Every structure is written in C-alpha cells, then in structure tokens.
Amino acid sequence: MNDSISIKPWLFNEQSPNKYHVIVAALGYEERARFISEKIGLQINRKIASAFHTRKVLSYFDNEAWFKNAGYMINEVPDCEFKKWWVSELHSIIKNADTELNLCVDISSFNRFRTAVLIEGILEISKQKVINTDFVYAPAKFSVPSEDPGVMEICGPVTDKFAGWTDYPDYPVNAIVGIGYEPEKAVGVIEFLEPNKVWILVPSGEDKNYDERVREANRDLWDMFSPKQFISYEVSNPYEYFMILEGLVFGSLKNGRPILVPFGPKMFALCCLLVACVHSPYPGVWRVSSGDAEVPCQRIANGKIVGICTKFSPVVGSGCDPTPMPALGKGNMERQTSTKTGRV
Amino acid sequence: MSSDVKVSYPFESFNARYLNPSQVASSFVPPSQYEQLVKQRHTVVVGPRGSGKTTLLKMLQGEALEAWQHPFANEFRNKINYTGVFIPADRSWKAQIDALGNKKFSEEHSRLFGIASFTTHVLRCFISAIIYRVHPPQTEGLNSHRRVVLSLEQEALFVKKLSDSWLLPSHVPSLIGLHFALATRLSKIKILSSQESLLDEKDRSKRLADEKILHLSFLDCIVEAMDLFEDISKERNTKWALLFDELEIVPEQIRDTVIPSMRSVDSRILFKLSLSPFNANIQTSVDSVMPAHDYDVLQLWYSSKEDGYPFCHELLRLMLKAREIEDHSEDVIFGPSEFDQSKKEYENHISHYSPGSRQYERILSLAKKDQSFNRYLQEHKIDVDKIHMIKGSERASDIRKIISIVVVRDEFRKADNPTADNSDEILNIKNGKLRSRKDVHIYGGVKSLFAITEGNPRLFIGMVDRLLDQRQSTDNKVLPHIQTAEIKNAERRFRAFLKTIPCSSLKGNQPTRGVLTLIDIIGEAFRKNVITDEFTPEPKGSFIVDSRTPPDLLKSLGEALNAGALVYVPDRDSDIVINSVREKRFRLSFLLAPNYCLPLTLMRPINLSSLLPSSSMQKSLF
Numbered sequence: 001m002n003d004s005i006s007i008k009p010w011l012f013n014e015q016s017p018n019k020y021h022v023i024v025a026a027l028g029y030e031e032r033a034r035f036i037s038e039k040i041g042l043q044i045n046r047k048i049a050s051a052f053h054t055r056k057v058l059s060y061f062d063n064e065a066w067f068k069n070a071g072y073m074i075n076e077v078p079d080c081e082f083k084k085w086w087v088s089e090l091h092s093i094i095k096n097a098d099t100e101l102n103l104c105v106d107i108s109s110f111n112r113f114r115t116a117v118l119i120e121g122i123l124e125i126s127k128q129k130v131i132n133t134d135f136v137y138a139p140a141k142f143s144v145p146s147e148d149p150g151v152m153e154i155c156g157p158v159t160d161k162f163a164g165w166t167d168y169p170d171y172p173v174n175a176i177v178g179i180g181y182e183p184e185k186a187v188g189v190i191e192f193l194e195p196n197k198v199w200i201l202v203p204s205g206e207d208k209n210y211d212e213r214v215r216e217a218n219r220d221l222w223d224m225f226s227p228k229q230f231i232s233y234e235v236s237n238p239y240e241y242f243m244i245l246e247g248l249v250f251g252s253l254k255n256g257r258p259i260l261v262p263f264g265p266k267m268f269a270l271c272c273l274l275v276a277c278v279h280s281p282y283p284g285v286w287r288v289s290s291g292d293a294e295v296p297c298q299r300i301a302n303g304k305i306v307g308i309c310t311k312f313s314p315v316v317g318s319g320c321d322p323t324p325m326p327a328l329g330k331g332n333m334e335r336q337t338s339t340k341t342g343r344v
Numbered sequence: 345m346s347s348d349v350k351v352s353y354p355f356e357s358f359n360a361r362y363l364n365p366s367q368v369a370s371s372f373v374p375p376s377q378y379e380q381l382v383k384q385r386h387t388v389v390v391g392p393r394g395s396g397k398t399t400l401l402k403m404l405q406g407e408a409l410e411a412w413q414h415p416f417a418n419e420f421r422n423k424i425n426y427t428g429v430f431i432p433a434d435r436s437w438k439a440q441i442d443a444l445g446n447k448k449f450s451e452e453h454s455r456l457f458g459i460a461s462f463t464t465h466v467l468r469c470f471i472s473a474i475i476y477r478v479h480p481p482q483t484e485g486l487n488s489h490r491r492v493v494l495s496l497e498q499e500a501l502f503v504k505k506l507s508d509s510w511l512l513p514s515h516v517p518s519l520i521g522l523h524f525a526l527a528t529r530l531s532k533i534k535i536l537s538s539q540e541s542l543l544d545e546k547d548r549s550k551r552l553a554d555e556k557i558l559h560l561s562f563l564d565c566i567v568e569a570m571d572l573f574e575d576i577s578k579e580r581n582t583k584w585a586l587l588f589d590e591l592e593i594v595p596e597q598i599r600d601t602v603i604p605s606m607r608s609v610d611s612r613i614l615f616k617l618s619l620s621p622f623n624a625n626i627q628t629s630v631d632s633v634m635p636a637h638d639y640d641v642l643q644l645w646y647s648s649k650e651d652g653y654p655f656c657h658e659l660l661r662l663m664l665k666a667r668e669i670e671d672h673s674e675d676v677i678f679g680p681s682e683f684d685q686s687k688k689e690y691e692n693h694i695s696h697y698s699p700g701s702r703q704y705e706r707i708l709s710l711a712k713k714d715q716s717f718n719r720y721l722q723e724h725k726i727d728v729d730k731i732h733m734i735k736g737s738e739r740a741s742d743i744r745k746i747i748s749i750v751v752v753r754d755e756f757r758k759a760d761n762p763t764a765d766n767s768d769e770i771l772n773i774k775n776g777k778l779r780s781r782k783d784v785h786i787y788g789g790v791k792s793l794f795a796i797t798e799g800n801p802r803l804f805i806g807m808v809d810r811l812l813d814q815r816q817s818t819d820n821k822v823l824p825h826i827q828t829a830e831i832k833n834a835e836r837r838f839r840a841f842l843k844t845i846p847c848s849s850l851k852g853n854q855p856t857r858g859v860l861t862l863i864d865i866i867g868e869a870f871r872k873n874v875i876t877d878e879f880t881p882e883p884k885g886s887f888i889v890d891s892r893t894p895p896d897l898l899k900s901l902g903e904a905l906n907a908g909a910l911v912y913v914p915d916r917d918s919d920i921v922i923n924s925v926r927e928k929r930f931r932l933s934f935l936l937a938p939n940y941c942l943p944l945t946l947m948r949p950i951n952l953s954s955l956l957p958s959s960s961m962q963k964s965l966f
Binding site: 151152153154155156157160161163164165166167168169170172173184185187188189191192193194196220223224257259281284288 | 359361362432433434435436437439440442443445446447465468469472527528530531534538833836837838839840841842843844845846847858860861
C-alpha cells in the first residue's frame with residue numbers, strides 16, 4: 001500500500017486556474033486536444049504542449065497554431081524519449097516551486113503509454129517535493145469509431161513500471177477490464193490473459209449512441225459472464241470509478257493477481273494507473289493497441305470537463321517500491337462520494 | 345473463466361489453470377496419453393493452447409489423485425509412486441519478470457533477476473508439495489496417496505536446516521512459515537531490482553554478485569531438500585516429479601537447466617514438462633537430449649480428427665452422466681453429422697444414399713447446379729439416380745470420399761445456372777460462385793462437435809456445457825440452430841483472441857504480420873479451392889511451408905500453431921516439438937472451418953507460397 005498518494009474528487013466549480021504552476025496538454029490530431037487549455041489554460045503562467053511526432057493529421061496543425069499563439073511551449077519527442085523529457089521538465093519546474101508544486105495535466109489527447117509515463121515522472125519527482133496534480137479530461141462527442149486496423153502490435157503492460165508484481169505466482173490472474181467501443185478487443189485480451197475471475201466495467205452516461213456502440217462491440221461478453229460481473233460507471237464521475245477500481249483491486253489482492261485492462265475513456269485508464277500506484281507494485285495495467293497502425297479519428301469535446309485530484313508526497317518508500325505484503329487496508333482516499341461535473 | 349460462484353457442477357469451469365487439484369480431478373477423463381505420462385520417465389507433453397496440458401500435469405499431484413473418482417483411478421494411484429510438484433507459469437507473470445529493472449539492466453543482470461524469481465517460485469511449489477505430504481487430508485473418504493507423518497519436532501528440524509541451506513530466515517519453524525518466507529523473498533527480489541534500477545550501473549555487477557539469494561540453483565536446493573526430507577522422515581529413494589507447466593514461458597536459463605538435466609539429474613527427480621508445439625528457442629536444448637532414450641514426447645493434438653473421438657466420446661458420456669441424462673444417446677441429443685460417416689457405416693448401410701436420404705439429396709442438388717461436378721460424375725460413370733446401387737468397396741469409397749466436399753459445395757456454392765437455385769437465399773456473391781445463407785446448420789451433429797473442438801478439452805467442455813444448458817426439456821435434444829449459434833460464438837471469440845496476439849511492429853517497409861490476417865488469407869484461398877473452383881474429389885485444403893514462403897511469416901505461423909489456429913500434421917518420424925515451421929504440413933483448425941465454408945476433413949496439401957498474394961500485394965494486405 002502506497003500511503004504517499006492521496007486522491008480526491010476534482011470539482012470544476014471550485015477550481016481556480018491561478019493555483020496551477022503549470023498546465024500540460026497533448027498536441028495531437030484530435031480537436032479536443034486544446035479544449036481544456038482554451039477554457040482554463042490561458043490564465044496559467046507556464047504552459048506546455050507535448051507534441052506527438054507522428055500522425056500529424058486532422059486538427060493537428062490547427063492545434064499547433066493555437067498552442068503557439070497561446071504561449072504554450074511545444075515539445076515534440078518520440079515515445080521512447082518521452083520519459084526522459086518529462087522528468088527533466090519536472091526537474092526544471094520544481095526548482096521554481098516554493099513548497100508544493102501544483103500541476104494541471106490534460107490527458108484528453110495523451111495516449112495510454114504517455115499517460116502512464118506522466119504518472120511515473122510525477123512519482124519519481126515527488127520523492128523531492130509534494131506534487132499536487134489535477135488530471136483533467138474532456139469527454140468527446142460520439143463519433144463512429146475508426147476503421148478496425150486488424151493487427152495488434154502491443155498486448156502487454158502499458159510500461160514496465162506498470163507490469164505489476166506478485167509474491168504468489170501460483171495465485172490466479174483476475175482481470176478488471178474497462179470496455180470501449182473497439183470491437184472484440186476486450187474478449188480478445190480476456191482470452192489472451194486467461195484470467196480466473198473477470199470484472200467488466202461498462203462506461204455510460206455521456207451519449208446513448210456511445211453506450212449502444214459499446215454494448216454492440218462487446219456483445220460476446222454478456223454471453224460469457226454473469227450479470228454480477230458487470231459494473232456500470234459514469235464517465236463524468238472519475239472519483240467514483242476510481243473507488244470502484246480500488247475496491248476491486250483491494251479485494252483481488254487477497255488471493256489473486258489483478259490485471260487492469262482499460263479500454264474506453266482515457267480518464268478510466270488514468271484511474272486504473274492511479275489504483276495501480278496506490279497498490280504498487282502488485283496490480284498490472286495492460287494495453288492492447290495497434291500502435292501507429294490505428295487510423296486517426298477525430299474527437300470533438302462534448303463541452304464537459306471532468307477531473308480527479310491527486311497528491312504525491314515524498315514519503316519514504318513512495319514510487320513503485322513494493323511493500324512486503326499485499327495491501328492490508330484501504331488507501332489514503334478521501335471518502336467523498338459525489339463529484340460535480342463542469343459544463344463550460 | 346469462472347465466475348465467483350462456487351463450482352458445484354464438475355464441468356462448470358473449463359480452464360484447468362486455476363482449478364485446485366480436487367476440482368481438476370472431479371471432471372478428469374484420462375486421455376490415452378495419461379497412461380504414458382504417469383510412467384517413471386521424463387516426459388514432455390506437447391500441445392496447443394487448451395489441449396489439456398495443464399490438466400494432465402495437475403493430475404500427477406497427490407491431492408488430485410486422492411480426490412479422483414474414476415474406474416481407473418486406483419490403478420493409476422498405484423502406478424504413481426512419486427510426488428508431483430506442480431510449477432505453473434503464465435503470460436502476465438512472464439511480463440512482470442521481463443519488466444524487472446525497468447529496462448535499465450543489461451541482459452545478464454535481467455537474466456539473474458529472472459532466474460532468482462523463478463527459482464524462488466519453484467522452491468515454494470516444492471514446499472507446497474511437502475506440506476501436502478506431511479499434513480493429513482482435510483476431507484474424509486479420500487484415497488490417501490503418499491502421505492507421511494512428521495512430528496512437530498521433525499517438521500521444525502527440517503525447516504530449520506532447510507532455511508539455513510536456502511538462505512531463509514526461520515522465525516517460524518513450520519512448513520507454512522517456510523512457504524511464507526519464500527513469498528517474502530520474491531518481494532525482496534522485486535525491491536532489490538527497483539533499488540538497483542535507481543543506482544549507478546557502474547558497480548552493479550559487484551553489488552549483485554554479493555546478493556547470495558540471486559545465485560541459488562533450484563536443482564541444488566531441491567536435492568538438498570530431498571536429502572533432508574529422507575533423513576528426517578526415514579523414507580528412502582523417494583521420487584519427486586517436477587511438473588513444469590508452459591515451459592516456454594519460464595526464463596531461458598531455467599529451461600536450459602531443465603532440459604539437459606533429463607539426461608543426468610539425480611535419479612530421484614523426474615521432469616514432466618508441458619510445451620507448445622512451436623518453440624523457436626527451445627530446440628537447441630532439446631537437441632542435446634536424445635528423445636528416444638532420455639524422455640518421452642506426448643502429442644496432445646489430433647491431426648486426424650477421428651483420433652480425438654474416443655476421448656470426446658468419453659468426456660461427453662461423463663458430462664451427460666453428471667447431468668443425469670445418460671439414457672439419451674449422443675446421436676439423439678445432437679443429431680448425426682453431415683461430415684462423418686465411417687467406411688464401415690457406408691458399406692453396411694448403402695441405403696444412406698437411397699433417394700430421399702440426406703446424402704442422396706445433397707448429391708442430386710449439387711449435380712443440378714454445379715456443372716463441374718456433373719462432369720466429374722459423368723467421367724466416373726456415376727449415375728446419381730442409381731448411386732445407392734453402386735457395388736464394390738472401391739467405388740463405394742469414391743462416393744464416401746467426396747461427400748464432405750459435396751456437402752459444402754451444395755451449401756455454399758451458387759448455382760452455375762441461377763434458375764436451378766433458390767435465388768431468395770443468395771445474399772452475397774463473391775467471385776460469382778459463392779452464396780451466403782442465413783441459416784447454415786451443416787456443422788452441427790455430435791461428430792462435427794467432436795471435430796470442431798479438435799479434442800481440445802477446454803473448448804469441448806465449454807461449448808458442450810453451454811449447449812446442454814439449452815437442450816429441450818421434452819426430449820433433451822439440442823436443436824441445430826442452437827448448435828450453429830454456439831459454434832459461431834466460439835469461433836468469434838477464438839478469432840478475437842487470434843487478433844489480440846501481438847505481432848512485430850512496422851519497421852520501414854516491413855509489413856506487420858498479424859496471425860489472424862494470415863489465417864484469413866489461407867482460409868480464403870482454401871475456400872476458393874473447395875467451393876468456387878472446378879470440382880475435384882480431393883481439393884487442396886492443407887499446406888506445406890515451402891522454401892518460397894517469406895521468412896516474415898514464419899513467426900506468425902508458429903504463433904498460430906501454438907494458439908491452436910493451425911494444426912500440425914507431422915509425418916510418421918517427424919519431431920513433435922519444432923523450432924521451425926519450414927517444410928512442415930499444417931491444416932486450419934476445424935473451429936475456423938465454418939468461416940471459410942470448409943469441410944471437416946483433412947485435405948490434400950499445397951505449398952503455402954502458392955496461396956499467398958504476390959510479394960508486392962502482401963505489403964498492402966498484411
């Protein structure tokens with residue numbers, strides 16, 4: 001159990017952009033990449049846009065022009081250098097922070113790998129200073145998914161740090177799978193992992209078309225598993241699904257090896273990564289991806305901003321160091337059960 | 345995959361991986377290979393995913409043997425005079441071991457941590473087996489198998505001495521304490537790797553050389569434990585079988601220790617290993633051991649479908665018994681298969697081809713719409729109207745051979761003259777010869793279920809269990825459309841799995857080679873051969889990986905083989921474990937047959953390279 005991390009809801013109406021020392025966003029091809037920056041980024045002193053070096057299509061160049069005009073520092077690095085860049089960026093940022101560092105990270109257009117690396121970097125630097133990070137996300141309007149690329153290049157831990165660990169390799173794998181509208185990906189990874197127990201987390205509440213599409217893309221799951229293995233969550237309520245995930249992982253660690261597989265909304269993936277940090281090093285977080293073979297698909301913000309607040313403190317043993325026994329109690333979560341969603 | 349529900353019906357959970365030994369025993373049907381496996385010889389069990397490797401190894405554990413209720417159980421219990429130590433491995437744990445050090449370690453240091461982790465795991469499994477032996481069974485009515493009695497003092501002495509030898513603390517002088525100490529060691533190995541990844545690489549070799557727990561040999565440790573156990577329990581020459589499941593997953597250096605050890609290890613140790621058929625890196629180790637002399641190899645798949653029928657038949661019998669529907673024959677419940685009529689059956693019951701019979705109607709129907717089939721009949725002087733009157737076993741055999749092809753062509757081929765066909769059923773036309781139909785039930789029937797599941801117990805139990813859930817309450821029959829739907833579901837899930845198998849990433853102009861993409865290309869080519877091309881009694885529907893097959897495809901072919909999408913058809917003297925697919929013959933799994941409109945038959949081989957698109961087209965296709 002990692003007590004150096006605490007999590008609480010992010011309430012849009014209670015946020016003052018002035019509190020942030022830095023905002024970090026992704027510069028990619030999705031139109032929504034700049035949505036949150038347009039709403040709250042301008043008032044923040046230090047602004048960073050992390051650019052992808054491939055697939056500069058769709059809204060990429062519009063976004064680039066906007067970020068430049070808005071005074072964002074644009075850094076373009078490939079995935080393999082992203083960690084190095086991010087850690088060095090954080091080093092330079094904390095030099096100027098007085099006591100605690102307040103970050104706002106817009107994960108809307110980051111991929112799962114980069115989101116994981118963002119957290120890894122924060123964990124590493126938080127050994128020196130408290131880092132408060134608000135992870136924010138702009139849910140997208142429903143759009144028809146991109147063409148199925150057919151070939152998976154990656155099916156494994158999202159990064160080495162999130163591979164997870166076990167002191168009991170004979171314990172069964174338990175899969176906690178968030179589903180999205182990628183056809184049959186969830187079924188495929190479940191067959192691949194061959195877990196003993198499975199929980200399926202079903203996103204809902206943003207768009208009826210999306211909900212229907214998710215169900216259609218995963219119809220086999222409803223045949224394979226009993227209704228009690230399905231847990232519905234509201235995309236706009238990250239703290240709630242963080243708590244659900246934390247509970248599932250906590251329960252699973254008693255006699256199993258939990259592996260989280262977050263398809264679906266990126267905020268859900270972020271919560272999986274945070275839960276893995278809280279119970280570090282035991283849960284694994286996996287991704288299944290076609291890599292650059294995936295066809296870029298436009299995503300337009302639906303007008304909401306949702307988020308979750310995290311605090312990473314420099315407690316000895318923080319980061320992804322293991323604890324000698326599986327988690328024995330719930331983490332340092334603030335037990336608030338409701339969050340508000342901001343519509344702007 | 346099981347739900348949280350407690351397993352009450354023995355066939356409810358069909359993946360043996362996480363079943364405890366007594367749960368495995370409750371539904372165990374011994375295939376013919378089990379008889380070979382139990383022998384006091386080193387053995388390598390080879391089979392694709394789901395072929396029952398884990399079940400077989402688990403059925404060598406004492407707890408499973410004690411719980412096993414079967415007419416032959418006592419006989420096997422008496423034969424097995426060793427203690428099975430089951431050592432599992434899986435993909436997620438392999439990924440965790442591979443990730444140690446966050447890619448900051450050299451290959452040598454990564455290997456060191458991997459071996460230390462696996463060694464600790466093996467020792468813990470060994471202690472589990474000793475715990476089984478020295479603790480009395482918790483359930484009454486079991487058939488005791490190789491239990492011994494140790495006093496608390498003897499146990500404490502054993503633990504104390506072994507802890508010293510294995511460099512473990514002995515705070516709690518019990519086997520359970522020792523078991524826990526080994527779990528704690530795994531945690532320490534993880535901590536050590538995390539710490540090392542943060543330290544300077546410069547002195548890493550020296551620091552790691554000083555960490556004694558990273559340098560234990562699992563075989564030496566086990567021999568020490570065996571010696572100590574004999575000393576304390578007063579047993580002599582007790583044998584232990586190390587049951588390594590999915591050996592291809594364990595660290596390479598452990599594999600390289602295990603396989604050569606089959607030649608020269610302490611005679612008290614037996615190795616029982618499970619492997620997938622294709623192992624690019626294992627053959628070198630295997631070559632150092634002479635198969636015929638040093639170990640047995642057991643093949644767990646059936647390249648000829650009929651070879652798997654006895655096992656499926658027995659499994660089905662027990663499933664029906666468990667549901668108390670023994671008084672209905674499997675033929676009645678699932679119906680006959682369109683693809684299976686034995687030679688004997690044909691010769692004895694030629695009237696199957698009488699006017700009005702299903703086979704007769706098939707031949708007649710195809711003859712009406714397929715001009716090439718008509719030509720074949722004429723050339724062979726076969727009169728459809730008198731087909732049931734054909735005499736002579738040779739001619740009879742000719743008809744028997746073509747019936748599977750006739751069935752799929754009749755079902756899926758569009759009429760050469762559209763007026764002869766029911767045009768309402770023509771939904772989709774490809775190459776001008778194919779039709780797709782809303783309701784295709786030709787893959788139902790008990791023998792077809794046997795074939796489609798490939799004698800693969802996990803698939804068979806899963807599929808048949810769901811079908812039996814849907815049987816009619818009045819007569820216990822499982823209707824054809826229900827069988828068809830379930831086959832389609834299983835096939836869809838299998839394809840989803842094949843799609844998930846990761847393939848190498850794009851590098852420059854090198855195309856990616858997805859397993860499913862490749863299988864689809866092969867399947868479509870076979871469909872063309874069997875359905876849309878001119879009729880031939882023996883179309884080509886299996887392939888040989890010839891020398892012109894692009895090297896990029898070999899790894900994907902190996903993965904398809906291990907996944908069970910391809911079935912290896914070895915020659916009589918061929919190796920069962922292969923490190924190259926070159927010059928080997930394969931067929932598609934029958935589970936995929938409905939997707940490509942293929943018969944459930946092993947067909948003639950063709951060179952793979954001739955099925956593939958031209959090299960310029962491959963780049964766009966893959």
